[in-house]
Amino acid sequence: MESKVEERSPVVVGEAQYREVAQGNSVGTAVRRRWPLVLLVTLATMAGAFWYVEGLPPTYTAKAIVVISPRPSAGYVAPTTITLAASKYVALVEGPQTIDAVAKREGEDAGAVRKAISASVETNTGNITLAVTWSDARTAAHVANAFAKELVAATTGESTIVGETVSNAVPPSQPSGPPRRAMEAASVVMGLALGLGLALALERLRPKIETRSDIERLAGPILAEFPSSRRVSRRPLEAFAEPDVGTPARHLRTNLEAKLPRRPNVICVTSPARGDGKTTVSAMLAEAFARKGERTLLVDADLHASRAAAVFGVRRTQPMSSMVRDASGLADAVQAGWVDNLWVVSPSREGGQLDIIATTFPALLEQARAAYPVTIVDMPPLIGVDDARVAAPATDGVLLVVSAGTSPDVVHEAVLALEMVDAPYLGAVANRWKVRAKSYYYA
Numbered sequence: 001m002e003s004k005v006e007e008r009s010p011v012v013v014g015e016a017q018y019r020e021v022a023q024g025n026s027v028g029t030a031v032r033r034r035w036p037l038v039l040l041v042t043l044a045t046m047a048g049a050f051w052y053v054e055g056l057p058p059t060y061t062a063k064a065i066v067v068i069s070p071r072p073s074a075g076y077v078a079p080t081t082i083t084l085a086a087s088k089y090v091a092l093v094e095g096p097q098t099i100d101a102v103a104k105r106e107g108e109d110a111g112a113v114r115k116a117i118s119a120s121v122e123t124n125t126g127n128i129t130l131a132v133t134w135s136d137a138r139t140a141a142h143v144a145n146a147f148a149k150e151l152v153a154a155t156t157g158e159s160t161i162v163g164e165t166v167s168n169a170v171p172p173s174q175p176s177g178p179p180r181r182a183m184e185a186a187s188v189v190m191g192l193a194l195g196l197g198l199a200l201a202l203e204r205l206r207p208k209i210e211t212r213s214d215i216e217r218l219a220g221p222i223l224a225e226f227p228s229s230r231r232v233s234r235r236p237l238e239a240f241a242e243p244d245v246g247t248p249a250r251h252l253r254t255n256l257e258a259k260l261p262r263r264p265n266v267i268c269v270t271s272p273a274r275g276d277g278k279t280t281v282s283a284m285l286a287e288a289f290a291r292k293g294e295r296t297l298l299v300d301a302d303l304h305a306s307r308a309a310a311v312f313g314v315r316r317t318q319p320m321s322s323m324v325r326d327a328s329g330l331a332d333a334v335q336a337g338w339v340d341n342l343w344v345v346s347p348s349r350e351g352g353q354l355d356i357i358a359t360t361f362p363a364l365l366e367q368a369r370a371a372y373p374v375t376i377v378d379m380p381p382l383i384g385v386d387d388a389r390v391a392a393p394a395t396d397g398v399l400l401v402v403s404a405g406t407s408p409d410v411v412h413e414a415v416l417a418l419e420m421v422d423a424p425y426l427g428a429v430a431n432r433w434k435v436r437a438k439s440y441y442y443a
Contacts, residue, residue: 034199041195042188049187058175061133062141064148065167068126074160082126085161089151090128093119098154102146108139116140117147126161130169137171144169208405212430215402218411219428223399224252226281228432237313237338239280240287249284252399252429253292256285259426260397263373266365267426268395270379270388272414276403277431279311282378285399289374290342297372298337299364300346301391302380303356313338316348320360330367343372357387362394382414392423403431 031038068086070077092098094117103110118131130147134140148165155163209215215222226248229239239245256267269285271278279302286298298312303320317333334343368375377395379388392398398418402411418425 031196031199034202037202038192038195038199041198042191045191045194046184046187049190050184053178053180053183053187056178056180057135059133059135059177060137060140060172061131061176062137062144062169062172063132063167064130064144064165064169066128066130066148066151066163067166068128068155068161068163071158071160071162077160079124082161083121083124085158086121086126086128089154089163090119090121092154093117093128093130093147093151098147098150102143102150106143106146108143113143116143119147132169133176137173141169141171209402209408209411210404214408215411215428215430218408219400219402219415220425221427222430223255223427224248225430225433226277226284227434237283237311240284240291245284246288249288252281252285253288256397256426264369264375265373265397266368266375266377266395268377268379268388268392268398268423269401269429270392270398270414271381271401271403272406272410273381273383276381276401276406278381278401279378281399281401281429281431282376283312286337286342286374286376287339289376290337290339293341294374295372296337296342296374296376297334297368298342298344299368299375299377300344301357301361301377301387303347303349303387304380304385312344312346314344314346316346318348320347320356320364330364331371358390361391365394382417383410389417389421389423392418393421396424397426398423399426399429401429401431404433 066089068082068089070082096114099114099117100110102108103113106113116132116134118133119128120131121128128151130144130151132140132144132147134143145165145168148168152163152165155161209218212222212225227244229242229245240249256265260267267285269278269282282298286296289296300312301320314335314337317335330345333347334345336342337344365375377391379391382388382400400411400414400418415425
């Protein structure tokens, strides 16, 4: 009747594999996992920037051109002299004394004028462009012409050169700024950068398991993938009829039969933490074996926070310790399940629960092996209580149910707990997963 696997193969998780998952992933992975956040931050940044940019007042730039040339009476003047003189007058125009004088004469604020004026000289020429940017087109042209007059007047004392206004500034008809389209385009880039940065930071600070490779690196082979299903949460006993629930349950059964070809077998189903869906997976797996004609026993061994009695529609029976006092204890406690060839036992709670599994579970398994080819045991999570660690080595195989979005730290701790007790680990079951193919062959 001995049916344990000859060689136990607990998954070995290296620290490098764990750190690779726990410390986050690449930018591409962060975007794939957290694209709604990236999109939200980008759109919010764009909206704020568009609102700010569109609210900026328009500005107008007026330009006047002054040419520095040789005086007719000066004879030959080297081109370099003209260029140097032009550069000198550019500096003069932008100097504080000239700006203060023009601002006072025109009745404008000196600080505003200082920000508005810019002067430049065309390369290897004496052409000086005076540009004034203002919120009012007429004022911009007026101030630009005032600077041109100031520059021409400053050259009256020169003996070799003279300044002449060749193009007076006129009020521009179209605004020159602000560069709204460029600023809005920059906001898109900034929003993407902020979104990507936040996604990557969250990926590093709060990593989650959301890919097959994450589970495989942390918990070994994936034996089945169960997607999210509304029917499982609303009517779990009818969920097997759905292809996207029944198919992975059959996949899991087939993979387990390959790993555990002999009978009888006791399979322990546990999870890293509460809420991963181990009870649902236990039920689907038990139904899969029962539908194949295997006499299957589903044991509710979660003595702490069990939902099995309510989910499976059965009553709680005598405590586990009472079942093992005589050889017929288990047979008297089992109840018919929701499909043929399936039986369920749900022991009631009792005092001293911390030691119940350690003292009674092996004897209960011996009774189960004697009467049922397949026994599925729904155990408590590995983290928080000790029951699954105590019971796992006595079974023929352990399944670890990992739900999408679980922390890598929790999964890593659970796998290490199984390795510590040398449990016959079989592999992981991915629960609430996004399946790659939405429709199945025989759906």
